[in-house]
Amino acid sequence: MISIHLKSTSILKILLVYLMAGRLVFAHDMHEPSSYELQEVAAGNFVHVGLFPPHSADNRGDIANIGFIVGDKCVAVIDAGSSLHVGLALKRAIHRVTSLPICAVIITHVHPDHLLGLNAFIQDDSVIVYGHHRLPKQIRTRSKFYLQALEQYLGVSNTDDHAVDATLITPVDGLLSIDLGNRLVEIKSWDYAHTDHDVSVSDVKTGTFWAGDIVFSKHIPILDSNIRQYDEVLEELQNLDVKHYVVGHGPLDRPWHILLREQRGYLGVLLKEVRAAIKNDVSLMDAVNTVGWSERDKWHNFELYHRRNVTTSYTDLEWED
Numbered sequence: 001m002i003s004i005h006l007k008s009t010s011i012l013k014i015l016l017v018y019l020m021a022g023r024l025v026f027a028h029d030m031h032e033p034s035s036y037e038l039q040e041v042a043a044g045n046f047v048h049v050g051l052f053p054p055h056s057a058d059n060r061g062d063i064a065n066i067g068f069i070v071g072d073k074c075v076a077v078i079d080a081g082s083s084l085h086v087g088l089a090l091k092r093a094i095h096r097v098t099s100l101p102i103c104a105v106i107i108t109h110v111h112p113d114h115l116l117g118l119n120a121f122i123q124d125d126s127v128i129v130y131g132h133h134r135l136p137k138q139i140r141t142r143s144k145f146y147l148q149a150l151e152q153y154l155g156v157s158n159t160d161d162h163a164v165d166a167t168l169i170t171p172v173d174g175l176l177s178i179d180l181g182n183r184l185v186e187i188k189s190w191d192y193a194h195t196d197h198d199v200s201v202s203d204v205k206t207g208t209f210w211a212g213d214i215v216f217s218k219h220i221p222i223l224d225s226n227i228r229q230y231d232e233v234l235e236e237l238q239n240l241d242v243k244h245y246v247v248g249h250g251p252l253d254r255p256w257h258i259l260l261r262e263q264r265g266y267l268g269v270l271l272k273e274v275r276a277a278i279k280n281d282v283s284l285m286d287a288v289n290t291v292g293w294s295e296r297d298k299w300h301n302f303e304l305y306h307r308r309n310v311t312t313s314y315t316d317l318e319w320e321d
């Protein structure tokens with residue numbers, strides 16, 4: 001788990017790798033995207049599919065899948081995007097779909113591509129922002145580095161307006177249901193998965209499961225937590241009755257069980273080979289370049305995140321009995 005145990009320089013380095021995705025993007029930010037696409041994955045569940053980081057200078061930081069659910073009374077937004085620019089683009093898209101007000105914004109976890117567009121939605125006092133009960137602490141710990149990275153690497157000149165107020169978060173511990181008007185939405189907090197503070201969202205009416213970054217599609221899974229418990233969560237998700245899904249990154253047209261099988265396959269290789277490396281006294285420096293590289297051609301952005309996954313699992317498993 002990298003978040004709070006590492007020195008600030010290490011955290012910054014990791015965040016910069018994470019954020020490099022949109023590096024050249026914000027130079028073009030004064031222009032509106034020519035088109036903003038939404039996919040209705042199930043009745044009333046709309047998603048904007050982000051691009052795979054970081055290969056395009058044109059992606060404008062639009063790298064995560066973010067969206068919203070429309071009830072009879074109001075709208076719940078799920079994740080706010082990398083910046084105000086991305087958040088505002090989603091907000092405008094919502095207003096094109098419905099005239100109902102936004103009553104909830106659910107932040108699935110602290111990573112900047114899901115969080116930093118939040119201020120686009122909170123001008124209205126009636127909006128309640130939900131997140132894992134550990135999210136406020138994560139915001140306080142990491143915000144400074146996220147904002148530095150926005151400024152330094154994404155070229156956002158004034159980051160003050162992106163600063164997220166951790167006290168805004170209504171904490172979710174366990175399962176919380178919100179009613180959007182004839183539509184119940186369940187927010188569930190998980191213990192250790194992609195991070196130690198993920199929430200998922202279920203639209204009960206359509207059986208649509210919004211996984212945040214707990215599940216990835218074609219994009220390499222990113223481990224910012226504990227590999228063994230993450231796999232247990234994925235096992236639990238394999239047994240869920242999921243009719244439709246939204247994942248944090250990647251295409252949404254592939255069978256749910258395939259996504260989980262692929263992801264558990266990757267984590268299984270990582271777990272096995274990291275344990276072997278530790279047992280055989282392979283140093284972390286060597287392990288990052290050898291462990292799990294058979295998975296290389298299966299995933300987008302493998303080179304960008306795989307070494308970090310090895311590092312996270314190695315430093316965790318080193319102390320295993």
Ligand SMILES: [Zn+2]
Nearest residue numbers: 109111194213
């Ligand atoms: Zn994430």
